[in-house]
Amino acid sequence: MHNEHTDSHFQKRIDDGEHIEPKDYMPDGYRKHLIRQMSQHAHSEVIGMQPEGNWITRAPSLRAKQILLAKIQDEGGHGLYLYSAAETLGISRAEMIEQLHTGKAKYSNIFNYPALNWADIGAIGWLVDGAAIVNQVSLQRTSFGPYSRAMVRICKEESFHQRQGYEIMARMMKGTKDQQAMAQDAMNRWWWPALMMFGPHDIDSPHSGDAVKWKIKRESNDTLRQKFIDKTVQQAELIGLVMPDKDIKWNESKGHYDHGKIDWDEFHRVIKGNGPCNKQRLDHHINYFNEGAWVRDAAEAYKIKHLKEELVIA
Amino acid sequence: MKTEDNQLDLWEVFIQSKSGLPHIHSGSVHASDVKMAMQNARDIYTRRGEGTSIWVVPSKAIKASNPDDNDMLFDPSNDKIYRHPTFYIMPEGAKNI
Amino acid sequence: MTKKEELYLYTLRLGDNALILSHRLSQLCSKGPILEEDLALTNIALDLLGRAQALLKYAGEIEGKNRSEDDLAYRREEKNYYNLLLTEQPNKDFAHVIARQLFISTFEFFLFQELEKSADTTLSAIAGKTIKEVKYHLQHASDWTIRLGDGTKESHDRMQSAINDLWMYTGELFEMNGIDLDLLTQGIAVDTIPLQKKWRDCINSVLNEATLFVPKDTYMQTGSINGVHSEHLGHILAEMQYLQRAYPDAKW
The missing domain is CATH 1.20.5 (Single alpha-helices involved in coiled-coils or other helix-helix interfaces)
Structure with missing residues (x-):
């Protein structure tokens, strides 16, 4: 009988496209990586309730308020699904929250930016959720069963989030001068942080190696970022928003948009705790x-x- | 555990999406008692009209099989092919069987 | 006052209750004592918001001045709001939130059962949908009242304080004016007098199970039926109406 408690047998299962379930043998590094990634993901959903929450009481119509409340509630729900999925690995929600509070666990950097005008609610839905969805769609095929199942459920529910954000932006771009200015201002402030959500360039990404080998991560940071840029530029132009990057240009030979340099100093400054x-x-x-x-x-x-x-x- | 760390007990949630269908595991919730578990399950897992019936079970009441026992538990049934209808040879021309 | 005006004001009052209470609950988003409860309170806020939309839309139709539910919510002055003082009281702590929910949900549980029998078919239909939601709100509030009352010493004391603090706003629940009486004769409005005893019995039994005391009879605050509010409503509206007031030409 072969020993099922070996890394090589584990890797073979991964390579064969099997899902790993909580009680199955898994290398320590795999478990740790998952706990870190899933708890960070859960915390991001929960902390992400705050910037949008900043506008619930000022939402300008009953419909807008209803949609925003439902959306923020979804985010809380998604945090909950992810905490539950992480709990199957033997860490409690209380421990994860403690790690958040002591700074040991992180959440997505994007939520360290403020939501300053109503169009920010549009920009968050369209750009931030838009970027998150690109990543999450790819994570539906992640190798850990509970994580994958949570992502399937989340993706199904999230499909309206990006649309509601884009609807707000489109409506404001059709509105008064003030509204158009708000929309462009929101675009300018959220575009670059949204690009940073995909993480450092592949050559600078410290955890990617194992995560790809273990099929926790299914596509690289740069691949996902490019997908997001390619689909977003057209949407921006359609409603008359100016891309806040003068180097955005369609590259015929690559079949992708080229883009300007991302300010990684800002990224690291915010990660280190110095965001707004x-x-x-x-x-x-x-x-x-x-x-x-x-x-x-x-x-x-x-x-x-x-x-x-x-x-x-x- | 410090009391301020208390996040209440873990419960597993099973939802039946339509009468006639089985209850399927949807995920889990935290709750201190069965009423709260039921309400939380309703508030979290049926927000989009996904349910007609809910079961909640304390997670610690569920015993899962050990993957190490899989060969003992599941392999022996692999060669009992006579349990499947395709095992049997029917005379040519027999219908509705 | 014409019958139309009376029906408009009666519907508006019902709509304002849902709108302002929903607003209060929506302020709690991301502030719940546990994530599950955060979602539960948001569900209640969304039920109320949906109800407010339906009622304000109908009020606008009755009024016949081409005002939408948003016009009524976002462009009306404080003195033309008729929500109960209880709905606008602040979220002082979770016990106050639950006490407010208990008092209002218990009242609405009886109110909407009666309103479902209204001769006005729109109000009757809205009441029919609402009663299902309110049953759940009532269960949620009762269960929490009992847990907090019969929980720790701290939770018991907080729950008792909340019950005591908000008690003086419960008299208004049963207040009626000429509008109610006129509409009552036409089978449209609900007679709240008989509801008072049912409400009392129901509250007594929940508080009793929660090991809490029913407050002694006290002076009951009043005013909202005439558009006179506590200081809190002005702040709610200042925030809620900000964008519509600051950019009157904009469509959102």
Whole structure:
């Protein structure tokens, strides 16, 4: 009988296109990589509720408010699916939240930027969710079963997010001068951070090697970024937005758009904690986590008092 | 565990999307009691009209088989091909069987 | 006042309750005590927002001045809002949110069952849809009231304070004016007098199970039926109406 607890047998299963399930043997590095990536992904969904949440109470129509609320709620739900999927690897949600609060776990850099005018809600849906979807569609084929299943569900639900964002942008570009200026301003501020969401260029990406070998990551940062640029430029032009990159140009021979240089200094500065909203976002999460403690304690205390009744019912 | 770390218990959620179909595992929720688990499952997994019935089960009540036992558990059924209808040879021309 | 004006104001009042309470709940998005509860409160906010849309749209139609639900929500002054004072009270803590939900959902549970019998078919249809949602809101609020009341010492004290703080706004739930009485004779409005005892019994039983005391009878605040509000509503509207007021020509 062959030993199933070896890295080579594990790798063979991956190469054969099998999914790995929580109780299956997996190398320590695979487990750690997944926990890091999935918890970061979950935290991003949850922290991502804040910039859009900044506009719920100022949404300019009942329909806009309804859509925005539903969308932010979806993001919370997606965070929840991802926490659950990560929990199958033996880490608790409480531990993941603690890692977020101590800075050990990260969330997507993009949410460290502020949402300053109503068009930012459009830009976040269209560009930020648009970029996230490119990545998430690819992650539906990731090798870890629970992660893959969560991504399938998330992609199905997210399909409206990008459209609602683009609808806002299109409507504002058809609107008054003020509205057009807001839309262009939002475009200018969100475009570059959206490109940075795909992470460093492939040659500078430290974790990609194993992640690709293990089929956690299915396509490289640059490939995904290029896909996003190629589909977005036409959408921007259609509604009259100016691309905030003078080097954007269709390259006939490559069949792709060329683009200007990404400011990686800014990327690293924000990752290190010096973005406009890093402190605000984390403080918000910590504050409301602490504020909710007495509620969770009460629920737990009530459960313990009434445990017997529940067992009788069961 | 510190009390402020408490994120309540883990429950598994099974949703039936239409009467007549089986309940299928949808994911999990955290909740301190069965009522809360049921409401949370409803609020999280049926937001788009996905459900006609919900089951919630405390995760710790579920025992999963060990992948190491897979050869013992599942391989022996592989050669019992007589359990499949295609094993049997029907006389030529026999219909509706 | 014509019958049309009366029906307009009655519908507006129902719509304003849903709109303002929904706004209060929407302020809690990303602030829930646990992620699951965050989503649950948003679901309730969305139910209320949907109801507000339907009612304000209908109010606009009755009024017949070509005002949409958005015109009514975003271009009306504070003194022309008729939501209950209770709906505009702040989210002081989770206990206050739950106490507010308990008082209102219990009231609405009885109100919309009656309104479903209304001679006005639109109001009746909206009530029919609403009652299903409210049943769930009531269950959610009752369960949490019991958990918090019968949880820890801290949660018990917070829940009791919330019940005490908000009690003085519950008298308004059953207030009626000439509009109600006129519409009542036409079988359109709900007579809230008989609802008061049902509401009391229901609240008593939940508070009792939650090991909480029913507050002593006290002076009941009033005013919203005439458009006189607490200071909170002005701030809600300033925020909610900001874009529509700052850019009056813009379409969103």
